[in-house]
Amino acid sequence: MMKPHRRKRLGIILFIAAGLSVAIGLTLFALSQNIDLFFTPTQVAQGEVNPGDRVRIGGMVREGSVESAQDSLQVRFATTDYVHDVDVYYEGILPDLFREGQGVVVEGSIDPNGVFQASRVLAKHDENYMSPEVKAALDAAGASADNHPMQPES
Numbered sequence: 001m002m003k004p005h006r007r008k009r010l011g012i013i014l015f016i017a018a019g020l021s022v023a024i025g026l027t028l029f030a031l032s033q034n035i036d037l038f039f040t041p042t043q044v045a046q047g048e049v050n051p052g053d054r055v056r057i058g059g060m061v062r063e064g065s066v067e068s069a070q071d072s073l074q075v076r077f078a079t080t081d082y083v084h085d086v087d088v089y090y091e092g093i094l095p096d097l098f099r100e101g102q103g104v105v106v107e108g109s110i111d112p113n114g115v116f117q118a119s120r121v122l123a124k125h126d127e128n129y130m131s132p133e134v135k136a137a138l139d140a141a142g143a144s145a146d147n148h149p150m151q152p153e154s
Helices: 004-034 041-045 132-140
Strands: 037-039 054-059 074-080 085-091 103-110 116-121
Touching: 037 041, 041 054, 041 085, 054 085, 085 103
Parallel strands: 037 054, 085 116
Antiparallel strands: 054 074, 054 103, 074 085, 103 116
């Protein structure tokens, strides 16, 4: 038989443990909803990204792919890892360092038509910089800016 003060202490410990479990569970759930996974254009082409999932895609801006609307902030371009391209649609002001042939990371989701709807575009910092994710993606694809001139596919 358990003494009353031990039963009370056990009840308090169980209550605190249950509260911590709920708090940790809610925190992990909230974090899982806000995580943006990183993919390469090849992974997107292979169907690893489900339409509607929030992700980041990194690669190089394909030469000759940037199309800007004259009367709005709508921009279309392709990001590539030299193996596959992903068409990107973005409405907003592009970073000053955004240009064709340079590294870029775009955040957003793929629509049912296979076009990446970007909510944010991140460009490189200087001429020699490439984000670690983009560099790793290009290395994994066996490509680099040095051995692949950026010519539009015909």
